[in-house]
Amino acid sequence: MMTPQKLREIYGNPSPHAAAKVISRFDKHCRQFIEHSTFLVLATSDGTNLDVSPKGDPAGFVTVESDKTLLIPDRPGNNRIDGLLNILAHPKVALVFMVPTVAETLRVNGTAEIIDEPGLCDKFQINRRSPKTVLRITAEEIFTHCGKALVRASLWHPEAWPAERPIPSLYEIVRDHSEMDIDCVEQSHVEMRYRKTLY
Structure with missing residues (x-):
């Protein structure tokens, strides 16, 4: 113990x-x-x-x-x-x-x-x-x-970052976690929505 x-x-x-x-x-x-x-x-x-x-x-x-x-x-x-x-x-x-x-x-x-x-x-x-x-x-x-x-x-070292997003889009993850019928739009659309609703 x-x-x-x-x-x-x-x-x-x-x-x-x-x-x-x-x-x-x-x-x-x-x-x-x-x-x-x-x-x-x-x-x-x-x-x-x-x-x-x-x-x-x-x-x-x-x-x-x-x-x-x-x-x-x-x-x-x-x-x-x-x-x-x-x-x-x-x-x-x-x-x-x-x-x-x-x-x-x-x-x-x-x-x-x-x-x-x-x-x-x-x-x-x-x-x-x-x-x-x-x-x-x-x-x-x-x-x-x-x-x-x-x-x-290597949080602040871009050379260590992945070249592409290594996980599915937010909506795909939420759909699978919630088991709800959600349109799985591309992550680029998610990021566009972020920009529109930041404030």
Whole structure:
């Protein structure tokens, strides 16, 4: 049976730098990282189950509101709103920020609240469309994460990317998963729809 003690025997202790790197406010380095980030992953829970949701926009789409808080607009999606419903039940969240070409990531653990105040949502307009809600994240732990995973994945190295899409189109996958009668259009049509409904 695995225990915390056995894991420490297997992995050893973290380096002094790794143990001491956690901070609780957004300093100049965190702010610069978030300013250049175009993509993040948001993890939420309802207290029992977990969800992870990708969020992306032009660089600077997340605003550092204060030394302790972030603002994240919620853009149009499929209206499942799994993460938002989770936050209502259990506001603890975790974020991973990514910056194109940068191997390291920035991690933020904290508490979220959902804001639907029009004046705040309007500050995040793109193409004259405001998000329906904005998340305010109050940070408890903030730290950088080493870049080994992204280096191993060659995530930012185009020469390692497949020449063609290696999986079926989105609609084909959804048809098979849902067992519903769905026209399996080409992925190019899916991508055209993405462009038309981004905001």
